[in-house]
Amino acid sequence: MKAKEYKSGIKPIWCPGCGHFAVLNAITKAFAALEQAPENAVLVSGIGCSSRLPAYINSYGFHGVHGRALPVAAGLKVARPDLNVIAMGGDGDGFSIGGNHFLHACRRNVNIVYVVMDNEVYGMTKGQASPTTPENWEHSKLTPHGPEVRPFQPCAIALAAGASFIARGYSGDPNGLARILFEAVEHPGFAFVHVLSQCPTFCPEQVQWKQSVHLEDVSTNDPVQAAAFLHADDGLAKGIFYQNPRPIWPVEHHTTQPVNLRKGFEI
Amino acid sequence: MSSLTLAMVGSGGTGVVALGEMLLWAAAKQGLYGMLRKTFGPQIRGGESAAIVRLGSEVVANLGSDLELLMVLDWNNFQRFADEIPLTENTVLIQDLQAGERPPNLPEPRQTLTLDFLGLAKSLGSNHSNIVLLAYVASWLGCQPEVIEAAVRHRLKAHEQATVELAVAVASLGLKLSHDQTIPLQAPLQAPLQAVTPSSAKTLNSEKLWLANGNQLIGLGALEAGIRFVAAYPITPASDVLEWIAGQIETVGGHLVQAEDELAAVNMAIGAGFGGVPAMTATSGPGLALMTEAMGLAVASETPLVVVDVMRGGPSTGIPTKSEQSDFNLAVYGLHGDAPHVVLSALSVADCHFTAGWATQIASERQTLVILLSDQFLGQSSQIMPPLAKTDFSAHINEAHINQAQMADESPDGPQQSRYFRYLDTDSGISPLALPGQPGGMFTADGLEHNAAAIPSPKAGDHQQQLAKRLRKLDSLVDTDHWAELQGQGAILLICWGSLYQVSLEAQAQLRKKGIEIAVMGVRLLSPLPLQKIQQAMQQAEKTLVIEQNQQGQFAHYLRSFDLQNVNAEPFSVKHLDFKHLDFKQYCRSGPTLFTPVEIVAQVEALIFESKNDEGPQ
Ligand SMILES: Cc1ncc(C[n+]2csc(CCOP(=O)(O)OP(=O)(O)O)c2C)c(N)n1
Ligand code: SF4
Ligand SMILES: [Mg+2]
Numbered sequence: 001m002k003a004k005e006y007k008s009g010i011k012p013i014w015c016p017g018c019g020h021f022a023v024l025n026a027i028t029k030a031f032a033a034l035e036q037a038p039e040n041a042v043l044v045s046g047i048g049c050s051s052r053l054p055a056y057i058n059s060y061g062f063h064g065v066h067g068r069a070l071p072v073a074a075g076l077k078v079a080r081p082d083l084n085v086i087a088m089g090g091d092g093d094g095f096s097i098g099g100n101h102f103l104h105a106c107r108r109n110v111n112i113v114y115v116v117m118d119n120e121v122y123g124m125t126k127g128q129a130s131p132t133t134p135e136n137w138e139h140s141k142l143t144p145h146g147p148e149v150r151p152f153q154p155c156a157i158a159l160a161a162g163a164s165f166i167a168r169g170y171s172g173d174p175n176g177l178a179r180i181l182f183e184a185v186e187h188p189g190f191a192f193v194h195v196l197s198q199c200p201t202f203c204p205e206q207v208q209w210k211q212s213v214h215l216e217d218v219s220t221n222d223p224v225q226a227a228a229f230l231h232a233d234d235g236l237a238k239g240i241f242y243q244n245p246r247p248i249w250p251v252e253h254h255t256t257q258p259v260n261l262r263k264g265f266e267i
Numbered sequence: 268m269s270s271l272t273l274a275m276v277g278s279g280g281t282g283v284v285a286l287g288e289m290l291l292w293a294a295a296k297q298g299l300y301g302m303l304r305k306t307f308g309p310q311i312r313g314g315e316s317a318a319i320v321r322l323g324s325e326v327v328a329n330l331g332s333d334l335e336l337l338m339v340l341d342w343n344n345f346q347r348f349a350d351e352i353p354l355t356e357n358t359v360l361i362q363d364l365q366a367g368e369r370p371p372n373l374p375e376p377r378q379t380l381t382l383d384f385l386g387l388a389k390s391l392g393s394n395h396s397n398i399v400l401l402a403y404v405a406s407w408l409g410c411q412p413e414v415i416e417a418a419v420r421h422r423l424k425a426h427e428q429a430t431v432e433l434a435v436a437v438a439s440l441g442l443k444l445s446h447d448q449t450i451p452l453q454a455p456l457q458a459p460l461q462a463v464t465p466s467s468a469k470t471l472n473s474e475k476l477w478l479a480n481g482n483q484l485i486g487l488g489a490l491e492a493g494i495r496f497v498a499a500y501p502i503t504p505a506s507d508v509l510e511w512i513a514g515q516i517e518t519v520g521g522h523l524v525q526a527e528d529e530l531a532a533v534n535m536a537i538g539a540g541f542g543g544v545p546a547m548t549a550t551s552g553p554g555l556a557l558m559t560e561a562m563g564l565a566v567a568s569e570t571p572l573v574v575v576d577v578m579r580g581g582p583s584t585g586i587p588t589k590s591e592q593s594d595f596n597l598a599v600y601g602l603h604g605d606a607p608h609v610v611l612s613a614l615s616v617a618d619c620h621f622t623a624g625w626a627t628q629i630a631s632e633r634q635t636l637v638i639l640l641s642d643q644f645l646g647q648s649s650q651i652m653p654p655l656a657k658t659d660f661s662a663h664i665n666e667a668h669i670n671q672a673q674m675a676d677e678s679p680d681g682p683q684q685s686r687y688f689r690y691l692d693t694d695s696g697i698s699p700l701a702l703p704g705q706p707g708g709m710f711t712a713d714g715l716e717h718n719a720a721a722i723p724s725p726k727a728g729d730h731q732q733q734l735a736k737r738l739r740k741l742d743s744l745v746d747t748d749h750w751a752e753l754q755g756q757g758a759i760l761l762i763c764w765g766s767l768y769q770v771s772l773e774a775q776a777q778l779r780k781k782g783i784e785i786a787v788m789g790v791r792l793l794s795p796l797p798l799q800k801i802q803q804a805m806q807q808a809e810k811t812l813v814i815e816q817n818q819q820g821q822f823a824h825y826l827r828s829f830d831l832q833n834v835n836a837e838p839f840s841v842k843h844l845d846f847k848h849l850d851f852k853q854y855c856r857s858g859p860t861l862f863t864p865v866e867i868v869a870q871v872e873a874l875i876f877e878s879k880n881d882e883g884p885q
Contacts, residue, residue, distance in 0.1 A: 008709075008711075010722055037706075038709060039703070039704055039705060039706045039707070039708070039709060040703070040704055042541075042542075042703050043711075044538065052723075054711045055711040055713070055721075055722070055723065058709060059709055060703040060708075060709050060710065060711070061709075061710070061711030061712065062538070062541050062568070062711065062712045063711055063712065063713045063714060063715060063723075064534065064537070064561075064564055064568075064714055065534075065560055065561055065563075065564050065714055067530075068530060068531070068534040068561060070531075071498075071526065071530070071531035071532075071534035071535045071538065072534045072535070072537055072538035072541070073538060074524070074531075074535055074538065075496065075498060075524070075534065075535030075536060075537065075538030075539040075542075075546065076538035076539060076541060076542045076703075077538075078496065078522050078524055078535075078539065079495070079496045079522065079538070079539035079542045079543075079544035079546070080539075080542035080543070080544065080703065080704070082704065083542065083703050083704065100527055100528060100530075100531075101527065101530075101531055103527075104526075104527040104531070250522055250524070253517055259515070259518045261487055261490055261491065261515055261518075261519070262477075262487065262654070265477040265478060265479045265483070265487075265654075266475040266476075266477060266654075267292060267295045267296065267475060267476055267477065267478045267651070
């Protein structure tokens with residue numbers, strides 16, 4: 001199938017210039033390259049502008065509640081390992097309300113991909129600070145002095161929590177993102193793809209990303225090297241940073257033959 | 268039925284719970300029925316504990332009202348259980364020589380025996396006064412020595428040979444003690460005792476009896492009906508549902524995931540359910556509260572989901588180890604928006620199996636959320652029972668009529684291509700359901716309001732259509748026979764739900780002995796409530812009494828909220844109703860003490876007395 005055939009035909013609700021369009025395009029390109037059978041892919045999301053994406057792809061989708069894309073995706077994948085399950089959402093969805101699931105998804109290592117479209121803001125609720133908003137960003141009425149809280153470091157945290165694939169893409173480079181997504185799907189285990197996805201409506205300053213984003217395909221399998229790199233990172237590096245496959249969950253225990261569930265009750 | 272209730276109390280390490288378990292096991296081997304309730308203090312391990320065992324010649328499904336025999340290895344902290352262990356003037360007390368002082372303010376027992384159980388154990392170098400006591404009491408009850416020894420060996424099967432042999436030797440001292448010292452039994456203790464001795468107990472059929480608790484039976488019912496994915500977050504008293512399943516589910520090709528919290532657990536189950544794998548989670552009040560947002564998602568996205576709530580004392584952390592029926596409101600009303608869903612209650616330990624199977628089937632066939640309410644009493648009381656029949660329930664997901672559901676989207680701003688109408692507005696309200704992997708069925712399930720083609724839509728027409736569809740698909744549930752158990756007929760109808768049903772049946776039997784006939788209804792289908800059927804039953808009685816174990820009368824309130832007068836009750840015509848008869852009285856009180864048959868009998872008698880006075884001259 002051609003990339004554009006992976007679009008569902010439903011018109012996105014996004015503002016013109018929203019970075020999430022590029023993520024949508026990158027997913028269709030990755031699917032084309034993967035020759036993905038549309039009925040075997042499921043996109044699972046939470047709530048936010050970014051989380052509206054699944055309906056726009058010609059595959060199965062599940063648009064759940066705010067922050068819970070990862071558990072829905074994990075439950076689906078454990079129950080249906082035959083499916084290609086991709087969880088996705090925004091920085092608020094994934095790092096704030098869903099932050100606990102992010103940590104545990106990294107360590108659990110279920111074989112799914114998780115794409116976070118990070119615009120450093122709550123787009124859908126009209127521009128409040130998110131966990132990745134710069135400390136001094138003063139454009140939200142809710143935090144007039146800026147959040148005054150150190151931003152969350154998604155990739156470093158993913159590494160510390162045990163993610164076995166960590167990469168960053170940029171909405172200004174959909175082809176580069178498509179390549180990363182292709183690798184993420186091929187990776188056995190939990191693959192975290194952090195995407196700088198601009199919100200021109202609430203963070204017009206993000207147009208500058210175009211100039212500052214730089215390619216750093218570190219692609220190490222050494223966690224110490226990856227940690228050193230991620231702690232020095234200015235947050236605008238893109239590329240695959242870390243890839244170190246480890247056993248995926250669930251571990252299959254080959255149980256012999258069906259037992260009589262009732263036997264244990266007999267006296 | 269004749270029965271005998273025994274309680275055993277001790278502090279850390281005296282092993283009274285083990286004693287109760289061995290006693291129940293031995294009784295079962297002798298062909299008796301019985302039930303065991305364990306109760307613990309707040310300590311995690313050690314600490315004081317108590318066990319209550321009721322033995323009977325027929326199936327014992329509640330703990331009754333009276334305590335015939337109290338066995339105390341240690342009086343320390345007895346007060347913590349005093350509420351749950353009602354010592355009366357009719358109770359016979361057996362206490363250890365070293366049990367300490369009997370607390371003041373307790374009624375004088377009918378008879379007190381003080382024996383040196385610990386001293387006997389120590390004479391063999393053991394601390395197991397509980398095993399001496401077990402052998403003593405079991406033998407007194409008529410258990411054969413081989414059975415008592417087998418009970419000890421069964422209990423200690425994971426231990427080293429030397430430990431087991433020492434325990435068996437200790438038991439033989441207890442046996443000897445019972446022969447040396449025949450207790451001069453005093454009426455009325457004698458009668459029930461003789462009746463429950465194996466000689467008079469019904470001879471067993473060839474099938475082996477079962478020993479099970481409600482939590483395990485929920486697991487069995489769910490797995491037998493086809494649950495193949497379970498997500499778990501530990502919480503008392505629901506953990507043993509999950510732990511039992513964890514030990515079994517892989518053998519039937521399913522998975523259990525320990526989630527990071529209840530939010531994850533319920534969403535994982537929803538993910539699996541969306542994938543077409545029947546899924547469940549189990550929790551208690553605090554966890555159910557955390558799950559409510561996602562339960563609404565299951566309703567809106569029409570994803571099959573079973574959530575089991577083993578209720579404990581609330582609110583907040585409440586009383587984790589004790590039973591109460593106070594999550595009714597949360598289960599019925601807890602979801603935001605207009606979110607029709609199914610709430611079931613298990614009516615006995617054995618019924619946990621049936622109702623879990625039914626819950627699994629309803630969730631799949633109606634594509635929605637089913638909450639199953641059990642409680643700590645049902646969940647954690649072990650009961651001897653005849654083997655349970657397999658049910659016909661199955662998590663059968665209707666094969667999607669994919670082609671039928673494929674049609675052009677005609678909405679003006681919709682795309683031109685054909686779509687799968689996942690949320691098609693059908694007569695039954697149940698829509699075609701394609702599962703991931705099926706070509707041609709692609710759709711995005713959504714908690715956002717959507718149209719029939721699963722496209723998000725805030726339009727009034729779509730909202731009304733989808734709301735009505737989700738409500739309508741539950742309509743026909745009220746026609747099933749499983750909605751309630753109804754026993755007997757009489758001037759008084761007693762309505763209850765959950766674990767109170769079995770206690771009510773015993774109250775009914777006690778009233779019958781006094782010449783009073785009542786009808787007892789245990790409601791299994793709490794939501795949607797089969798109002799017409801309840802109304803019919805109420806019309807056949809003169810007075811209705813609703814009882815439940817929560818402070819506010821949550822179910823009674825709910826029942827009152829329906830304008831029963833306006834329910835179009837066929838075959839009775841509304842116009843001919845005597846509305847006075849649709850009133851009901853309620854008797855509601857909180858846990859953690861269990862309802863007793865005597866307590867219910869008193870309420871029914873009070874109601875009868877009141878009615879007689881009503882009829883007097885004005
Ligand atoms: C439980 C709950 N709390 C709050 C909201 C409101 N809400 C909707 S989207 C959103 C934030 C979305 O931000 P993000 O995930 O970064 O996505 P974006 O819109 O920026 O793509 C919030 C707070 C909600 N839908 N549900
Ligand atoms: S508000 Fe921002 S994130 Fe949301 S659609 Fe508009 S540009 Fe995109
Ligand atoms: Mg955002």
